[in-house]
Amino acid sequence: MAREDYVIEQSTIDVKLSYLPTDLSVDCPPVVMMNNRQVSNFLSYCKKKNTVKLCVTFNGGVEDKGGEEKSDLNKKPDSPSDGDACFNADEKVLGRVVEEDKQSVIELAKSPKKRKHHHGASDGVGSSLKSFSVTKEQYFRSKDVLKATMELYAMKYNCDYKITKSYKKFWCIRCVDVVCKWSLRAEHLERSMYFKVNKFVDDHSCAPSRKNKFCRTPSTKTIGHLIMHNYEGVLEGPKPNVISNIIRTQYGHDLTYHQAWEAPEYAANEVRGIPEKSYGKIPKYLYMLEQANPGTYTNYEVDGENRFKYLFISFGQSIRGSYKPIWKVIVVDGTFLKSKYKGVW
Incomplete structure (x- = not known):
């Protein structure tokens, strides 16, 4: 895609894709993508961040009939499209525009x-x-x-x-x-x-x-950012007592009782999303489900206060495959909400 945008010949020019994760400082070396798996990891990383800068670098030599002459395209770009072209990933896909x-x-x-x-x-x-x-x-x-x-x-x-x-x-x-x-x-x-x-x-x-004796007490939000990577890709992150030990050993700071409880919750919400806001995504999910699976039936109900009541899904494939030849039996299978998720909007 970069070759098409910049009219680059693959045989003469090498294209290097790299990016700098927001968790690292500007002094750290960028992450270079060398294969399809790393590109896939980059796309997954973009979905979790507000904005990510992708750097496209062109390197290579151009042969001339009068002799070999190599030119560095990164030194003197002829136009704004040459050289190091850094641009933001599509922020609309990320859902939040900065x-x-x-x-x-x-x-x-x-x-x-x-x-x-x-x-x-x-x-x-x-x-x-x-x-x-x-x-x-x-x-x-x-x-x-x-x-x-x-x-x-x-x-x-x-x-x-x-x-x-x-x-x-x-x-x-x-x-x-x-x-x-x-x-x-x-x-x-x-x-x-x-x-x-x-x-x-x-x-x-x-x-x-x-x-x-002790330095300035950081906010719960700041501590949550420090430990956020511990909650990515896991079902349950570290407990509050483990978080206190991590902050004490790695950063030399003692957390208060409230910080030890609130910081992990903030970190988990940043990684997984807030449960209350997740209910607002259900109607969109049901619409896309019906579009991708013709014949699918969905029903989403809320109470008088606009709070979630129940959800029913029946896929079109299951309806077409089992409605006629199978004996009609009504079976109700469901789940319920407990703990802090009760009564959420």
Whole structure:
């Protein structure tokens, strides 16, 4: 498909597909797709994320009659379509459209010179603090992502800060010690959700003895992002006591009782979806089921308060194969909801 879009001959040009997972920092090497299985994994990964950037790189040499001359297509692209073409995967398929500064993203993708001065836009909270860093002129996709990132910063460097200004256009923090010069100031970009760090004093001038024994307490949402990978592809994730041990050993932070219970629930909801919202998908699922299986009968009932009551499905293949030759017997088989799922909308 990339060859058709860019009119590339397969015999002379090598096409490399790569992407950077949002759980990793911009300093990490990208994931290169080498076979169909890896492409399938990439498509599955796209369905779980708000937005994913796919990078298409063209490499190869062109033979000339006067002699062999190799040209690097990534060095001097003749048009915006040559060289490194980075673009977002179809956000409509992902179900959620991220509002962002389109012009800034296009400039970052097209101009290699400008890209050097931008330290990348953080997509979200990662699952590791080893390669974690905050720099001046760094971009963040939203104010919430910026807050979560600074909470991770406090966890990594065992420090605390206080918020001095928090407005729609500015977000400023500084060290809790009034003598310390450590501070950060981020500004909101117009017509977008992005925040840019335009001032950052990274050195702590306060004495180590003045620091608190424990760092700033991260929010439940931030902790949920850290442990979210533990709930992907499994029926049941780690229990709250196991999560407390993971955060203590890997990040050096002790969770409170409420954090140990709420963080796993948030992580599971981010991976699997919220049960209450899943009921809104049932009518769409039944419609597609009837379209894909002609003759299928479905019935979806709700009570007077628009809460789920019951669901009935009979596939067209079963109706055609068993209705005439088999003796008519009514059998009712079903299930019921229990625990926290009772009475959901």
